[in-house]
Amino acid sequence: SDKKKVAMDDLQVSALAASATILIFSAIYWTVQIQSVREMLEMAY
Amino acid sequence: MSTASLGSYYRTIITVAVVLLATAFLFSSLRVDAWVGLKPFFEWMGTTWFGVIGTTWGAVFAVVQAFHLLAMALMGGAIIVSDGRLLGLGFSEMDEREVLDKSHTIFSRSLAVVLLTGIFMACGVAMKIYYLEVYWYKMLALSVGILFTYGIKKPLLAKSLDDISPLVRRAVALSSLVVWFSVAGAGRWIGFSG
Numbered sequence: 001s002d003k004k005k006v007a008m009d010d011l012q013v014s015a016l017a018a019s020a021t022i023l024i025f026s027a028i029y030w031t032v033q034i035q036s037v038r039e040m041l042e043m044a045y
Numbered sequence: 046m047s048t049a050s051l052g053s054y055y056r057t058i059i060t061v062a063v064v065l066l067a068t069a070f071l072f073s074s075l076r077v078d079a080w081v082g083l084k085p086f087f088e089w090m091g092t093t094w095f096g097v098i099g100t101t102w103g104a105v106f107a108v109v110q111a112f113h114l115l116a117m118a119l120m121g122g123a124i125i126v127s128d129g130r131l132l133g134l135g136f137s138e139m140d141e142r143e144v145l146d147k148s149h150t151i152f153s154r155s156l157a158v159v160l161l162t163g164i165f166m167a168c169g170v171a172m173k174i175y176y177l178e179v180y181w182y183k184m185l186a187l188s189v190g191i192l193f194t195y196g197i198k199k200p201l202l203a204k205s206l207d208d209i210s211p212l213v214r215r216a217v218a219l220s221s222l223v224v225w226f227s228v229a230g231a232g233r234w235i236g237f238s239g
Contacts, residue, residue, distance in 0.1 A: 010053055010054045010055065010056045010057055011056060011200060011201050011204065012201065012209065012210060012213045013054060013057045014054075014056040014057040014059075014060040014197060015197050015198070015201050015213050015216070015217050016212070016213055016216055017057060017060050017061055017064070018060050018064070018193055018197045018220070019197075019213075019216035019217055019219070019220035020216070020220075021064050022189065022193065022220040022223060022224050023216075023219065023220050023223060026220075026223045026224065026227055029182065029227070030227070
């Protein structure tokens, strides 16, 4: 039914939105962390 | 898009609202206020039975930590199996529904062990973790992981798997892997700090 299709769409759209948020924030966080470790290693060695 | 059809996307609207509110909280002074306000709670944690045992008997702390890490490993295995299956990277000879359901059961039980042992360990090193930035990133990732798994991934996969678009399947599996490996990575970072 159309009603079920919309409900599925809602689940999938919310899953995509949440996934995109997680992937973007994780990429930023780990890039910053790796960069800070790289700077620490450069200062040490 | 009419109001009626907007109402059909209530889950998406709630998800976006939660993301915006959390982002606003993280980038505002409220975050620092909350951190300062939590200090008495962390000081109290150190005075509880868990805190006293954790700081007095190192062997007890080490045994609890061993169970914490074993449960984390079990959780990681369950995530690799379920998300690997969703990504089509393995276990294709097994029924997909069975793989997802059984791995979710293992995941939930090991998460319970992780949380219980984690609370004990947090009491033992309460003031150390209070001042560790990476601890708060771990708690953020853990909260996001739990909300994502039980609020997004589980309801999505409860539907007929054939109705889920390949893009959504891959995005959900990849972000699940990323968020839980971020929790594990931040946890190890705490272990090597201070």
